Amino acid sequence: MRIGVYVCHCGGNISEVVDVEKVAKAVGEQGNVVISRDYGHMCSDVGQKLIADDIKEHELDRVVVAACSPQFQGGTFMRVLETSGLNPHLLEMANIREHCSWTLPGSPKEATEKAESLTSMAVAKARLDEPLEKRTMPIGKRVLVIGGGIAGIQAALDLGDAGFEVHLVERTPSIGGKMAQLSRTFPTEDCSACILSPKMADVPANPNIDLLTNSEVTAIEGHLGSFDVTVTKKPRYVDPDKCTACGLCEEKCPVSVPDEFEEGLIERKAIHVPFGFSVPNKNVIDESVCLRLTKGGDVCGLCEKICPHDAIDFGDRPETEQFTVDTVIVATGYDIFDATKKTVYGFGRFENVITGLQMERMVVHGAEGTPIRPIKGRIAFIQCVGSRDEQVGNEYCSRVCCMYASKLSQLLKRSDPSRDVYVFYTDLRSFGKGFEEYYKRGQEAGVKFVRGRPAELREDPVTKRVTIKVEDTLSRQMIESEFDLVVLSVGMTASAQTDPIAEMLKLTKSPDGFLQEAHPKFKPVDTLTEGVFLAGTVQGPKDIPDTVTQASAAAARAIRLMNQGEYTLDPVVAFVHEEACDGCGLCVPACPVKAIAISGGVTEISESSCTGCGVCISACPTEALDLKGYTNAQLLEEVRAALSGGDGTTVLVFADDMTVYRLADNVGTARMAYAPNSRIIRVPSGGRVTPRLILEAFSLGAGAVLIGDSEEKSSPFVGSAATMKENVAAVKSALETEGIDPERVLGLELVTVMMAGFVGRVNGLCALANKLGAVPEDKRKALVEHVNDKLLSNKR
Amino acid sequence: MTSEQTSTTRAAPDTGSPKRTRLPYYPGCTLKTTGKGLEDSALAVAETLGVELVELPRWNCCGVVTSLTDDDLMRHIAPIRNMVRVQEVSDAGLVDDKRVVTLCSMCFNALKWSNARIVGDAEDLKSLNDFMYLEEDYRGDAEVVHFLEILKELDPEAIAEQVKTPLGELNVAPYYGCTLLRPKSIGIDDPEDPTIQQELLEIMGATVIDNPYKTVCCGSYQTVQDKYAVAELTHGILSHARAAGAEAVTTFCPLCAFNLDNRQREVLEKHPDFEPMPVFYFTQLMAVAFGLNPKCCRFDLNHTDPRPLLRGKGLMKEGA
Amino acid sequence: MAETVVITVKSEAFLKKIVALSAEAITVCDQCGTCSGSCPMIAEMDVTPSQLMRMVQLGQSEALDTKTMWVCASCFACTVRCPRGLDVSKVAEALRQVTLRRSVDHLDIRNIPDDELAELPQIALVSAFRKLTG
The missing domain is CATH 3.30.70.20 (Alpha-Beta Plaits)
Known part of the structure; x- marks a missing residue:
């Protein structure tokens, strides 16, 4: 084995504190190290060439670069190895800038000692490095899109247009989603149905899209490149190939129930076309209310008798369909907040309290000259119903209600300027393109915006008009005013319909109940399950433009994986x-x-x-x-090197790659100093650090051990933080058994901004280790036995 | 305010009836004076329904109104001492339940609040136990319930069986006020749209009127420093009940009863055309429906005499 | 002429004191006015409950001079509705306690006429003295 070691000056960033020459010399004397140099800028072209030349000349088979954080230049040096014919995973980096020189300004002696130790640790790990092979898997061009609202439609069309094979599965009998119910869209006031219906029609027309309506995804198994999908097609009881939606059956059907598309404002028949421009535009029988299907026998059957096309089929049964896809896009949407949960607003109890979505339907029908409910008198909108309200358990802002209320209120005001229209709000949020201007148009039209959240509504028992009691928080006056119609601007909530899908695909939820994206900034449509993407409101409340943008982004991210024909796996x-x-x-x-x-x-x-x-280890x-790249043996050797020559008070900090390692980088970048006798060891996750490893660290002379992990909710790894905490608890109890202060081990869940907290805890542990002194020799020996006997046998 | 009365043991009305449940009962100060109509009618109603309310020995003030600062541990001594009493009667086998029944909704609120707070904090519980070193330690396993909750647990059929004089002619609006409902952790029903009284009144055959002001505060102790402010609230609550068609309201709180009933005098001063309205304790109406001896209702203590209304509806005999 | 309120280091101390005494996260009040609209005693108040919260947020010890804190009936109507989960009645109690613990009573039994004293139920008197005297 031939190791080359390269210690970087970083243009003074390191060398002004650390005696780099001394470090290079000391490490150069260690076993297997055949060459050890220091240089001004290792990452420069000249520095890179230096390594490449040495690899050839000295036949190096391992390289250690002691420089900045591997988060910055790890990729650069891996490429140097690759182009020199070495496996890139035979590189180790010692972070002697962020974790050393920048945290020890004015302490050259300590910094030099620490740099030497960190570099030795990298050398120790490098000795056990194995080439890790790039793994590739074949991937096809098949994708499942779950949900046929505007998000699913957009994603399916983008993918279909790009030549990918799309299966679009929609639970209800028609695609279109909530957007199909809207009157106009803010801030442009386009007619929602007019802009949506051509897109809906494009779906079945696209030869690459297999549209499955009235169908549910009932199982998904497998992984990126091979998701096996089972879809259950619910019976329509109407043959779509024969049905012409002529309407004769609906006339005859004796069963009327509230029409969900019309938000219950009018009724539909048991046999019905979901709505005027539904796709497919075919009848379907609601089996939960149809007389024949609920009572059996020869009951009713009027639709069957009247149908001129012989399309009715009471014998229709659920069918399952199975297929395999390479990627999945989840676009299952949202539910509107159930306004009955906000009891004080009287929805469901007071005749004249309705939801925003009901008002959308009233506006649509009003404009068509076929009103389904009169809109007259004084109208009030109440904002934030079900949003920003801890009393109903929703802390978040639904992001669309301010603008849809602005829209509905000004449409109403403009259609009849003599009408009083009020909007009661807490904060008016008009952040989108053209939103503020649109809000202003509402003000110009004469809509009265009053800043105050209505406290209570009361219905007059005789007139059924509704009195709103509210403080105008700008004038500090109390307002009591009677309205003919109160519209609750209900927010968006996560749909329970999404839960089984999330479970099948192992997707996680954020605290608001919506599905969690892989990274809030850089992977906003990815999930932690590879090959599964989110589009639209399933990820969180958003408006139509954002939904469409996200749907196209999800399609692009799916294409990015599928277009290669194969994909590379992390080794x-x-x-x-x-x-x-x-x-x-x-x-x-x-x-x-x-x-x-x-x-x-x-x-x-x-x-x-x-x-x-x-976590499994x-x-x-x-x-x-074991884990490739971070084997048990490698981590143990790193620990051994870190503690070598120490006085028993060295503090080991296991830092997960995603958060705590970067946090420690940030601490260095901010030039925050902390105690020199700490050594940071990079691990993929806090859960990777086994109780055995921690106890072995103590037996080798660690003064204290900190395990830092990403906090559960922002961790890339489900269950890591929990495992970390369990492991720390197990170690504490083992230490206690052996008479060692359990405070010597600490497990922390952190986020990357907790810099002061991190420094405080590291300093605290160092101080503790100094105070308690080294763990006595006999207890360290006892720990070895503990590791060998109790810890391992206890698991059984 | 400590009562030296021993626990009330009442004779069974008819032998042969199944064994009655004995529940610890905390009355509170006002039920022994202006609220006597609530206590006497409730005890009679309970007895009719096979529930024996065993008055706690040596009970003291409930600690009303709950202290709300974070450093107020001392303020919880009085209520917790009552919980020690509950524990004692339970340990002695004098009752069948560790849930102490309250009638006065303010006592209910104060006791339940303190119990939840102290039981929820082991350190505070220990401090109080240390402080009350002459008492046995409170273990924290007793609970506080309101009589309405007990009624709700009973078989509605069993209650209906006792109804001898259905209240069909009477248009009555239940009033809840604050302490039965708020805060949510203490309340026994939806704080914005409670229905627990309505369900029971319907069993009694009454015509139940929903008063939109049923949860609005009566002004509570502010009645001491500003009776006219409280009268305005009374006016609002009763006028809305009247507008909705009610002829009377019901309550479970002796302070609400005072404010809604006695303050009608001040209402009339300010609003001469106000039509006075009887204010019943809920259990007074139950006693009427059950056909119990009207003496237990102590209608003589009501400010606005409800008897003319009851007689007019044929729910009470002339001269009773 | 509008008044200018000077915010000083002392203001922060006042806020902290009321936060500690009430155990309420007063700074998260977003001034929606729900408490004011819920308050049965609003007609008797000089500042609205949400205004009182604002004064405390800004550390204005003038909050102690308001009539509002004394006429609060501790009815918790605001508590069950506050969208930020705050309990304004606890803040009012904290403000009252700051004054009462200086042995400054708000209610004097000698000012209550004998006939009224005789009529009032015990629970009214006990409650009023608990809330309005030290």
Whole structure:
């Protein structure tokens, strides 16, 4: 083995504090190191060439660069190895800038010692580096889009147009979603149906789109490149090929129920066309109310008798369809807030209190000259109903209500300027393009915007008019005013219909109940399940333009994966030392992504599903499980190197790659100083750090150990933080058993901005280690036995 | 305000009836004076329904009105001492339940609030137990319920069986006020649209009127410093009940009863055309419906005499 | 002429004191006015409950001079509605306590006429003295 070590000056950023020459010299004397240099800028072209030339000249097979954070230049140096014919995973970096020189200004001695230690740790790890092969999997061009609202329609059309095979599955009998119900869209006042219906018609016309309406996805198994999908097609009881939607059956049908498309304002028949421009524009029988289908026998059957096309089929049964896709787009939308939960506003109790969506339908029919409910008298809109209200459990803003109320109120005001229209709001949010101007148009039209959240509504028992009691918080006057119609600007809530889909695809939810994106800034439509994307309001409340943008983005992200014909997998995955595995199966439930199975008596990892979190390793009683790139042996050698020559007060900080490692980088960038006797060890997740490793660290002379992980809700790895906490608890109890202060170990969930907190906790642990002193030799020995006996046997 | 009365043990009205449930009962100060109509009618109603309310020995003030600052541990001594009494009668086997029944809704609120707060904080519970070192330690496993909750638990059929004089002719609007409903953690029904009284009144055969002001505060203790402000609230609550078609209102709170009933005098001063309205304790109407001896209702303590209304509706005999 | 309110370091201390005493996160009040619209005693108040919250947010100890805090009936109508989950009645109680703990009573039994005293139920008197005297 031939290791080359390169210590960077970073133009003074490192060398002004650290004696880089001394570091290079000291590390150069370690085993397997054949060359050790220091240089001004390792990342410059000249610096890179220096490494490349050495690889050839000295036949290096491992490279250690002691410089800045691998988060910055890791990619650069990996490419140097690759172009020089070395596997890029044979590179290790020692972060002697962010984690060393920048945190120890004015302490050259300590900084130099720490830099030497960090570089030695990298060398120790490098000795055990193995080439990791780039893995590729074939991927096809098939995609499942779940949900046929505007998000699903847009995603399906983009993908279909790009030549991909799309299966669009919609639960209800027609695509179109909530947008189909709207009157006009803000701020341009386009007629919603007019702009949506051509897009809806494009869906069945697109030869690449397989449209499945009245259908539900009932199972999805597999992973990126191979999702096996089961769809259940619910019976329509009407043959769509024969039905012409002539309407004769609807005339005869004796059963009337509230029409959901009209928000219950009018009724429809049991046999019905979902709405005027529905796609497909065919009849369907509502089996929950149809007399024949609920009572059986020869009951009713009037539709069957009248149908001139013989399209009625009471014998229709559910059918299942199965197919395989490569990627999935979830576009299952939202529910409107159930206004009956806001009891004080009287929805469902007071005749003249309606929802915004009901008003949309009233405006549509009013404009068509076929009113379904009169709109007259004084009208009030109440904002934030079901949004920004902890009393109903929704803390978030629904983002569309301010503008739809602006729209409806000014449409009403302009259609009859003599009418009084009020909007009661807490904050008027008009952040979108053209929104503020549109709000102003409403003010110009004479809509009265009053800043105050109505406290209570009362219905007059005789006139049924509704009195609103509210403080005008701008004038500090109390207002009591009677209205003929009160419109609740209900917000958006996560739909319970999404839950089974989320479960099948292992998707997580954010605290607001909507589905969680992989990263709020840079992966806003990705999920933590590879190959699964989010489009539209399933991810959070948003308006139509944002929904369409996101749908196209989801399509593009799916295309990005599928267009390559194959995709590369992260080489950091779990693997099994088969000789040590006894097939006990304890790791199977420990895997948060169900990538582990027992096959032929030993554990088998599905590499295409494994996310490389390393959480499973703690569950293994025989140390048979391991993680490529961060093996048990590598981490132990890093620990050993970190503690080598220490006085027993060194504090080890295991930092997860996603958050805490970067947090420590940020601390350095901010030039925040902390105690020098701390050593940061990079791990993929806090859950990767096993109790055994921590106890071994103590037995090797650690003064204290901190395990920092991403807080659960922002972690890329489900269950890591929880495993980390369990592991820390297990270690604490082991330490206590052996008479060692359990405060010496600390597990923390952090976010990248908690810089002062991080520094405080590291300093605190260093101070504790100094105060308590080294763990006595006999107790350290006892720990070794503890590791070997109790810890491992306790798992069983 | 400590009562030295021993627990009330009442004889069973008819032998052969199934064994009655004995529940600890906390009366509170006002039920022994202006609120006697509530206590006597409730005890009679309970007895009729096979529930024996066993008055706690040596009860003291409930601690009304709940203190709301964060550093007020001392203020919870009085209510918690009552909970020790509940524990004692329960341990002694004098009752069948660790849930203490309250009638006065203010006592209910104060006791339930303190109990929840102290039981929810082991340290505070220990501090109070240490402070009350002459008492046995409160273990924190007793609960506070309101009589309405007990009624709600009973079989509606069993209640209906006792109705001898259905209240069909009477248009009555239940009034809830604050302390039965708020805050949510204490309340026994939807704080904005409670219906628990309505359901029971319907069993009694009454015509129940929904008063949009049924949850509006009566002004509570502000009656002491500004009776006219409270009278305005009374006016609002009763006028809206009247406008909705009510001839009377019901309550479970002796302070609401005072404000809604006695303050009608001040209402009339300010609003001469106001039509006075009887204010019933809920259990007074139950006693009427059950055909119990009207003496237990203590209508003599009501400010606006409800008897003419009851007689007019044929719900009470002339001269009773 | 509009008044100019001077916000000082002392203001922050006043806010902190009321936050500590009430255990309410007063700074998150978003001034929607729900408390004012819910208040049965609003007609008797000099500033609205939401205005009182604003004064405390800005650390204005003038909040202690308001009539509002004394006429609050602790009815919790605002509590069950506050969209930020705040309890304004606890803030009013904290303000009252600041004054009452300086042994400045708001209610004096000698000012209540004998006939009224005789008529008032105990629960009214006990409650009023608990809330309005130290």
